[in-house]
Amino acid sequence: QVQLVESGGGSVQTGGSLRLSCTASGFPFAKYGMGWFRQAPGKGREYVAAHTRTADRTFYADSVKGRFTLSRDNTKNTLYLQMDSLKPEDTAVYYCAASSTGLISLASYFDSWGQGTQVTVSS
Numbered sequence: 001q002v003q004l005v006e007s008g009g010g011s012v013q014t015g016g017s018l019r020l021s022c023t024a025s026g027f028p029f030a031k032y033g034m035g036w037f038r039q040a041p042g043k044g045r046e047y048v049a050a051h052t053r054t055a056d057r058t059f060y061a062d063s064v065k066g067r068f069t070l071s072r073d074n075t076k077n078t079l080y081l082q083m084d085s086l087k088p089e090d091t092a093v094y095y096c097a098a099s100s101t102g103l104i105s106l107a108s109y110f111d112s113w114g115q116g117t118q119v120t121v122s123s
Helices: none
Strands: 003-007 010-013 018-025 033-039 045-051 058-060 068-073 078-083 092-099 117-122
Touching: 003 092, 018 033, 018 092, 018 117, 033 068, 033 078, 045 068, 045 078, 045 092, 058 068
Parallel strands: 010 117
Antiparallel strands: 003 018, 018 078, 033 045, 033 092, 045 058, 068 078, 092 117
């Protein structure tokens, strides 16, 4: 059974940093593409960042390029999202997701989801 558990969310001021973690279990983590999505109140889900299974290719949304850094530790079955220079518009629930095919080019490839962790950035 696939389980994805996010942690590391919280409240920070503009310009602050947070690091999100996603601990995975129940599937061969190293064979899956992994990513982060977010959903702000009243808005649709936004595809934030993702790695291929070997992290040889990484996607970042334009809205976070240069501020967010994605990494994964396949020995710990954990995905990380380092978020720097946070802005109020980054406020959202952040979800970890897994792609069983390893493909990451489309959000629809992600077929397992965590429960989410809240990130709030105040001005």
